Each structure stands twice: as structure tokens, then as C-alpha cells.
Amino acid sequence: MNKLLSTLFALLVASATGLAHAQAAPAAAPGAAASAAAASNVKQSAPASPASLQAKIAMCLGCHNIPGYQASFPEVHKVPMIAGQTPAYIETALKAYKTGERKHPTMRGIADALTEQDIKDISAYYSKLGGATTVADKPAREPSPQVAGLLQKAACVSCHGANFSKPIANYPKIAGQHKDYLYVALRAYKQDNNPTLGRSNGIMAGIARQFSNAELKAMAEYIGSLDGELKTVSDSRFH
Numbered sequence: 749m750n751k752l753l754s755t756l757f758a759l760l761v762a763s764a765t766g767l768a769h770a771q772a773a774p775a776a777a778p779g780a781a782a783s784a785a786a787a788s789n790v791k792q793s794a795p796a797s798p799a800s801l802q803a804k805i806a807m808c809l810g811c812h813n814i815p816g817y818q819a820s821f822p823e824v825h826k827v828p829m830i831a832g833q834t835p836a837y838i839e840t841a842l843k844a845y846k847t848g849e850r851k852h853p854t855m856r857g858i859a860d861a862l863t864e865q866d867i868k869d870i871s872a873y874y875s876k877l878g879g880a881t882t883v884a885d886k887p888a889r890e891p892s893p894q895v896a897g898l899l900q901k902a903a904c905v906s907c908h909g910a911n912f913s914k915p916i917a918n919y920p921k922i923a924g925q926h927k928d929y930l931y932v933a934l935r936a937y938k939q940d941n942n943p944t945l946g947r948s949n950g951i952m953a954g955i956a957r958q959f960s961n962a963e964l965k966a967m968a969e970y971i972g973s974l975d976g977e978l979k980t981v982s983d984s985r986f987h
């Protein structure tokens with residue numbers, strides 16, 4: 749890395765880390781504060797000329813490339829793994845934060861700072877980060893009869909694919925994703941009428957609402973316990 753880039757990198761990581769802490773602040777208007785901080789920090793630190801991929805992903809490293817890193821909004825949970833995710837889904841998710849279809853103050857601030865081209869480049873980058881891992885079509889672990897019934901009721905594999913790792917269209921791989929994040933994400937699809945929280949996805953809203961939170965948690969525990977293709981690639985290799 750040349751000097752300019754490493755300075756930029758340090759700035760961006762610092763602002764990302766600041767954001768993570770901002771999220772930990774008391775619940776008073778967490779959305780507005782974190783969102784404004786994210787937008788202004790990121791925009792001020794962004795180079796005026798077309799940014800290199802390295803500079804773009806520097807905005808993400810402080811959260812998505814630290815194994816076990818926790819977020820605290822809307823409750824403490826691990827930051828989702830995005831390395832190895834399908835590129836079309838990463839793109840769709842970033843756009844959903846940008847439009848507000850997915851409400852999440854920090855990710856909205858981040859996504860707002862990205863252009864269409866940035867989103868394409870970053871999605872391609874993260875989908876390949878860490879190399880390809882392919883899991884077998886059959887999960888190594890069978891669900892309990894109760895969980896098997898829940899998974900069948902909504903035909904989760906018909907969209908998320910064999911072993912929850914071969915999704916159709918621009919849908920996500922979910923096998924092996926952090927259990928606590930899966931649970932938060934599933935509940936978010938049930939949430940509406942909240943300015944800073946919730947996902948208004950037409951497909952998953954109808955599905956998540958068929959289940960109690962305890963049932964969503966049981967499915968999240970099982971799906972998160974499977975081997976998957978998602979990873980967190982440590983940011984030590986970027987320093």
C-alpha cells in the first residue's frame with residue numbers, strides 16, 4: 749500500500765470503528781446519530797477521484813473482516829459474514845440499505861456512500877474473498893423433528909437451496925451464518941412501522957410472520973450450526 753492509501757485506510761477504519769462504538773451508545777435516537785456520522789465520515793474520507801477497490805473495502809474491514817466482531821443494534825449480535833456470499837445477494841442487500849427497504853442506520857450510512865459501480869465491485873470482491881468453499885448438498889446434521897417441521901412448513905430450501913447454501917436468483921446463502929444474526933434478521937422481516945428497524949421484503953415478511961420468535965430462533969440455531977460457504981476473512985492480511 750502506498751502512503752496515501754494507508755493513511756486513507758487508517759482514517760476509514762477509524763471511522764468504521766467509531767461507528768461501531770456509536771452503535772453501542774444509549775438507545776436515545778441511535779438511528780439518526782449513527783446514520784449522520786456514517787454518511788459524513790465516509791464521504792469526507794472518500795477520495796475525490798475514482799476510488800480503488802482497496803479504498804472502498806477499507807470502509808468495511810473494521811466490521812466484516814474481524815472474526816467474531818459484534819454489533820449492538822438492535823441488540824448485541826455478530827456482524828454477518830459476507831465473504832463467500834453470492835454477489836447478486838450482496839448487491840441486493842446493499843441497495844436495500846440504500847433505499848431504506850432495509851432499515852439499519854449504520855449500513856444505510858455506509859451504503860449511501862457507495863455508487864452503483866462501487867456496489868458491483870465490492871460485491872464481486874467479497875463473494876470471492878477467501879476462495880470458493882463448496883458444501884455437500886446434504887446437511888451433515890439432521891434437524892430435530894420439531895425444526896424439520898418448521899423448515900418444511902415454509903419450504904426454506906426451495907429458495908435458499910440444498911443445504912441452505914445453493915440459493916436461487918439473488919437470494920442469500922444462510923447455512924453456517926452466525927446464529928444470533930440469523931435470528932435478528934428473521935425478526936426484522938416481521939417488523940414494520942419502526943423508523944430505524946425492520947426489513948420490508950415482500951417474500952420473507954410473509955414467511956417470517958408464520959412463526960413465533962421461539963420458532964424463528966430454533967430454525968436460526970439449526971441453520972447456523974451447519975457447515976456453510978460463508979466466512980469472515982481476517983483483516984490482518986490487509987495491514
Ligand code: HEC
Nearest residue numbers: 764767768807808811819827828838841852854855858870
Ligand atoms: C460499523 C460496522 C459495519 C461496517 C463498517 C460495515 N458493515 Fe455491513 N453490516 C454491519 C451490520 C451490523 C450488519 C447487519 C445489519 C442488519 O441487521 O441488517 C451488516 C450487514 C451487511 C450486509 C448484509 C448481510 C446479509 O447477510 O444480509 C452487507 C452485504 C454488508 N453489511 C456489506 C458491507 C460493506 C460492503 C461494507 C463496506 C462498504 C460494510 N458492510 C460496512 C456492520 C457494518
Ligand code: HEC
Nearest residue numbers: 902903904907919920922930933934947949951952955967
Ligand atoms: C420464496 C423464497 C423464500 C423462501 C421459501 C424462504 N426464503 Fe428466506 N429469503 C428469501 C429472500 C429473497 C431473502 C432476501 C430478502 C432481502 O433482500 O432482505 C431471504 C432472506 C432470508 C434471511 C436473511 C439472510 C441474511 O443474510 O440477512 C434468512 C435468515 C432467511 N431468509 C431464512 C429463511 C428461512 C428460515 C426460511 C424458511 C422458514 C426461508 N428463509 C424461506 C427467500 C425465501
